[in-house]
Amino acid sequence: MRFSALRLLTEGLTGNRGWGPHWRDPAPKSEYDIVIIGGGGHGLSTAYYLAKEHGLRNVAVLEKGYLGGGNVGRNTTIVRANYFLPGNSEFYSHSLKLWEGLEDELNYNVMHSQRGLINLFHSDGQRDAFARRGNAMINQGDDAVLLDRAGVRKHLPYLDFDNTRFPIYGGLLHPRGGTARHDAVAWGYARGADRRGVDLIQNCEVTGIDISGGRVTGVQTTRGAIRAKKVGIVVAGRSGQVAAMAGMRLPVESHVLQAFVTEGLKPCIDHVVSFGMGHFYISQSDKGGLVFGGDLDFYASYAARGNLPMKEHVMEAAMTLMPMIGKARVLRSWGGIMDMTPDGSPIIDKTGIDGLYIDCGWCYGGFKAVPGSGFSFAHLIAQDRHHAPAAKFRLDRFRTGVGLMDEEGTGAQHNLH
Amino acid sequence: MRLPCPICGERDLREFSYLGDAVRLHRPAPDAGTDAWDAYLHLRDNPAGRTRDLWQHEAGCGAWIVVTRDTVSHAVEGAQLAAEMRDAD
Ligand SMILES: Cc1cc2nc3c(=O)[nH]c(=O)nc-3n(C[C@H](O)[C@H](O)[C@H](O)COP(=O)(O)OP(=O)(O)OC[C@H]3O[C@@H](n4cnc5c(N)ncnc54)[C@H](O)[C@@H]3O)c2cc1C
Ligand SMILES: [Zn+2]
Numbered sequence: 001m002r003f004s005a006l007r008l009l010t011e012g013l014t015g016n017r018g019w020g021p022h023w024r025d026p027a028p029k030s031e032y033d034i035v036i037i038g039g040g041g042h043g044l045s046t047a048y049y050l051a052k053e054h055g056l057r058n059v060a061v062l063e064k065g066y067l068g069g070g071n072v073g074r075n076t077t078i079v080r081a082n083y084f085l086p087g088n089s090e091f092y093s094h095s096l097k098l099w100e101g102l103e104d105e106l107n108y109n110v111m112h113s114q115r116g117l118i119n120l121f122h123s124d125g126q127r128d129a130f131a132r133r134g135n136a137m138i139n140q141g142d143d144a145v146l147l148d149r150a151g152v153r154k155h156l157p158y159l160d161f162d163n164t165r166f167p168i169y170g171g172l173l174h175p176r177g178g179t180a181r182h183d184a185v186a187w188g189y190a191r192g193a194d195r196r197g198v199d200l201i202q203n204c205e206v207t208g209i210d211i212s213g214g215r216v217t218g219v220q221t222t223r224g225a226i227r228a229k230k231v232g233i234v235v236a237g238r239s240g241q242v243a244a245m246a247g248m249r250l251p252v253e254s255h256v257l258q259a260f261v262t263e264g265l266k267p268c269i270d271h272v273v274s275f276g277m278g279h280f281y282i283s284q285s286d287k288g289g290l291v292f293g294g295d296l297d298f299y300a301s302y303a304a305r306g307n308l309p310m311k312e313h314v315m316e317a318a319m320t321l322m323p324m325i326g327k328a329r330v331l332r333s334w335g336g337i338m339d340m341t342p343d344g345s346p347i348i349d350k351t352g353i354d355g356l357y358i359d360c361g362w363c364y365g366g367f368k369a370v371p372g373s374g375f376s377f378a379h380l381i382a383q384d385r386h387h388a389p390a391a392k393f394r395l396d397r398f399r400t401g402v403g404l405m406d407e408e409g410t411g412a413q414h415n416l417h
Numbered sequence: 418m419r420l421p422c423p424i425c426g427e428r429d430l431r432e433f434s435y436l437g438d439a440v441r442l443h444r445p446a447p448d449a450g451t452d453a454w455d456a457y458l459h460l461r462d463n464p465a466g467r468t469r470d471l472w473q474h475e476a477g478c479g480a481w482i483v484v485t486r487d488t489v490s491h492a493v494e495g496a497q498l499a500a501e502m503r504d505a506d
Contacts, residue, residue: 238465239463240461240462240463240464240465241463241465244462249456249460249461249462250460250461250463251459251460251461252461252463253437253438253461253463254463254465254488298435299418299435299470299472300437300438300463300468300470300488301488301491302465302488302489303488303489303490303491307418307430307491309429309430309431342458342459398455398458398459399451399452399455399459400451413458414437414438414459414461415435415436415437
């Protein structure tokens with residue numbers, strides 16, 4: 001089934017009776033060449049690119065719940081390539097290029113909207129830091145424009161520019177930054193992988209990883225044992241538990257990050273706005289809800305819901321930045337489980353076990369990485385060597401201290417990112 | 418979440434700042450080797466369930482405490498002064 005404007009119109013006029021399921025619901029086979037653990041954004045994109053780029057179709061994705069039920073369906077959907085450090089810079093740049101061709105690639109409307117992202121600054125020192133970041137982005141081949149106060153006011157007239165504590169001095173505009181529809185990204189990759197022969201197996205929790213003589217041989221699941229020549233772990237917040245099945249301890253601590261959405265409003269916020277000093281960011285969804293969030297709750301958690309102090313903090317920051325938001329009513333809030341690394345950057349690497357690979361540590365920024373991570377992880381699994389844009393995401397960088405990627409410059413230590 | 422400070426009693430989460438897994442109480446010897454230091458600084462059990470982590474009652478008495486709690490339900494079992502716990506271990 002191909003999607004097209006004509007197809008939509010025809011279906012619309014004939015009661016939408018012609019749509020079928022977007023993917024099969026196969027029973028697990030007893031053996032695959034490659035098993036991917038985790039049916040989130042990264043697992044699904046990995047499976048898609050294994051089939052598409054490497055011709056590997058005897059692949060299964062094992063998901064303990066339903067496809068897209070994890071963080072990929074819980075995030076605030078910001079897509080950007082405004083990183084500073086080598087390693088992150090080239091990776092997110094590559095990922096954004098994949099985003100830009102994604103809807104054609106998948107024949108799926110992922111509602112990628114490059115509405116522009118503005119990071120605000122509030123002092124001369126911060127302006128210097130943002131100018132430097134902008135230059136790094138331009139050197140990487142991406143786009144950045146340094147806006148002064150008047151420039152920001154033109155785009156975002158509704159902000160409180162004269163806040164006493166954080167007067168707005170300007171902002172760094174990343175025109176190609178924006179948002180996408182999170183579920184659609186998961187569904188689009190799922191459909192694309194399924195159509196290329198990948199088995200997507202839901203309600204199938206991996207409970208053990210079989211290793212013999214230093215080589216992975218398969219997995220144990222709630223739907224029986226499955227043999228595999230290669231296994232990829234891509235389970236985001238659950239990375240610690242699944243890695244433990246292979247006897248590994250990871251440099252990862254799982255934390256809760258909350259987000260909020262208001263009732264649907266008429267269009268009023270055209271960009272993605274980030275107020276770093278208040279740990280606050282916001283955009284408006286296509287349905288009209290204001291989608292916003294803040295920082296981690298800052299304690300280890302698997303609860304997928306947060307506590308009140310962070311909610312209060314986020315509301316205060318919202319009121320500080322844009323007093324008009326006080327009239328909107330919050331509809332709901334939720335949390336996701338974030339796989340935090342000590343330096344705040346991800347891991348895409350081999351493990352000490354032959355045939356076992358890991359992709360994790362996306363912290364609170366892995367949605368924008370869904371295409372790039374899948375592409376690079378598929379490359380690593382298929383060819384047993386790193387894909388250039390992701391070659392610096394090494395698992396042993398903490399142990400050796402070489403190649404740490406601490407974007408915030410706070411130190412490579414748990415609890416600082 | 419409210420945390421029971423052994424000195425001040427049960428207090429609001431906002432009064433505490435978080436350091437992380439109580440593994441931090443067991444600093445290896447300077448020459449313990451890379452593996453020991455890597456385990457101390459970076460590697461974590463990261464349990465889904467019962468955990469013990471270090472908090473400081475920063476806006477209260479200032480004590481460092483070890484809280485035993487559940488990372489899935491956010492239920493708090495209890496807390497001890499970090500100094501006492503380290504000496505007992
Ligand atoms: C509130 C919030 C806001 C965010 N905002 C942004 C943002 O604006 N921009 C951005 O780039 N990123 C953002 N993120 C981060 C982003 O959502 C994550 O980094 C990313 O989705 C993680 O990768 P994933 O999609 O593969 O994870 P998930 O969707 O969580 O996928 C992991 C899957 O593994 C499955 N699994 C776990 N254990 C097992 C097992 N034993 N067996 C089988 N399956 C298993 C899970 O059920 C889950 O479906 C945000 C996250 C949150 C929570
Ligand atoms: Zn106290």
